[in-house]
Amino acid sequence: METYEFNGEKYKKASRHQKEWGTRLILELNLTGKESILDLGCGDGVLTEQLSLLVPEGKVVGIDASEGMIKTARQLEKYNLQFYHMDMADMAFKEEFDVIFSNAALHWVKDHSLLLRHSHAALKPGGTCFQPFRRLRVSAYK
Template structure:
């Protein structure tokens, strides 16, 4: 569910802000649980569980579920909300499981992992033979208006800054499913679709940047950060503000892969 599994060196996640301002992440993930279709008694991994809302829903459907996230603050909040569940701090590229899970579920996480092949290799290894992998994440063109404007603004503010420093990997559907097949998955479903996403308040873009672009702004003074955010907000307003609400231009990939028996 959450956005935690990544190759970040520090924990930039604000779990309180995530729960207060970005509930849409888990709300959209509820539909993905239907694709997972967890069964009574199955062992399921929620990869990038965030603060645990979808982990709890999978548990309520009868599965034995473990939630993992790279963010200690996310896991701490998840444990406080759902103390009856098993939550662990772990990176998607460094899981210690081997053929443990009937299914691995991941919502809004895999676009944070630039080494997609390594993550898929670890996911494949963690599944039992015949197990399934069900995931949704940002695909090609995801939040393109915000990301391109942010990158241009950062380049103007610092000539040494490179777009390679952006923390996201937004693959095409062909690129990602090819990687899945390379590590052994049989891809049974794959979609790439637009999902304009309502940001919940009048400061929607500012809160989005505070939540999801913290690592990009890291190292800037408070004055510099505020100036960058104000500039990005002004530049994207015509495209993303409808006069009442802010909308993020999300484009998502949803995949299902099976581990061969």
Template sequence: MALEWDAVSYEALADPMTRWGAAFLERLELRGDECVLDAGCGTGRVTELLLERLPGGRVLAVDASEAMVRAARERFAGEGRVRVERRDLLELEVGEPVDVVFSTATFHWIPDHARLFRRLAAALRPGGLLAAQCGGEGNILRVREATERVMRGERFRGFFEGWEENKEYAGVEVTKARLEAAGFERVRCWLHEEPTRFDSVGKLAGYLRTIILRGHVEALPEEERDPFAVAVAREMAAMDGPLLADYVRLNMLARKPERETATTGVSVQEG
């Protein structure tokens, strides 16, 4: 079952993801008339930036969350160049292949990357580009350490018996191998850090509940969700160093092989 989201709260807190998406988008040199699949569009904040780069193009924006899709449809109401659909990326099919698959802050929520990459390759035209960024190896280690301590505590341990986190923070080499196995070529992957600081335990707790610990809070009754997020934030505040989420981003650029005459005309600044 796809994880549902509080789209209103996410929209208010998604500045870090929007900033990373904007920076990653700057790497792409687009003609401006491409058809782009935004894989995991959320509320559409980064989709909006993508659309600015496509004055003659169009976007198919998809997300597995009903609330996110509803919010994105409201954002793009009346915009004929954007179609928003609720889709599971592991079951993705498109009526017409796209020139580019673009994604930020999504793939780590999908544990089966091998299958995911096969579905994305199938959605691309020959010569098409995959440009994606998500949480990678070493992502939020401080957050995870604090979370595990709180989960083992007397108040919360009963809610997490048998619970497993359903995320994939993959490394560079395994991701490169998975992309090549899915049929991609000219694959480039790299990691970079994006430490994100918070001014207070309260602000961090709200962010944790809505975004980082979204899967955890789903395992809790409503009355325990805020206390759990606050407990994790306090545990992090007690650690050495600043109050921050130690994000590590995994970047992916890859091409689907050319077939005869097909080409997208999209170039990319790698590095």
């Protein structure tokens, strides 16, 4: 699959609008603090870190296809926050996450059907996907 490479440090400085949108989306999440969350296309990890602060008894995993983004994001890792260099099309998680979050990344995906299948597999029963402007029940795509 074709991937796009980004400089995570430059993105950190130039992504104010994406982070504003993402922060608003995060505020819509109704979390208990124990959830496991997957951030698709986590970029520089700033929003992913925000998610980790909301689930101190949970875990957050960020994935991105860009090595440069993951290199920058890994500077934020802590006990409940990890980052992996991984294309969304290649993820193989199985019932690991309560919530799948994505902000300003899904437009890079060429095969949304594959992404939905992988997302469904990654969600625990009753899990939810959040993306800008819409809340999706991935289980509807089974």
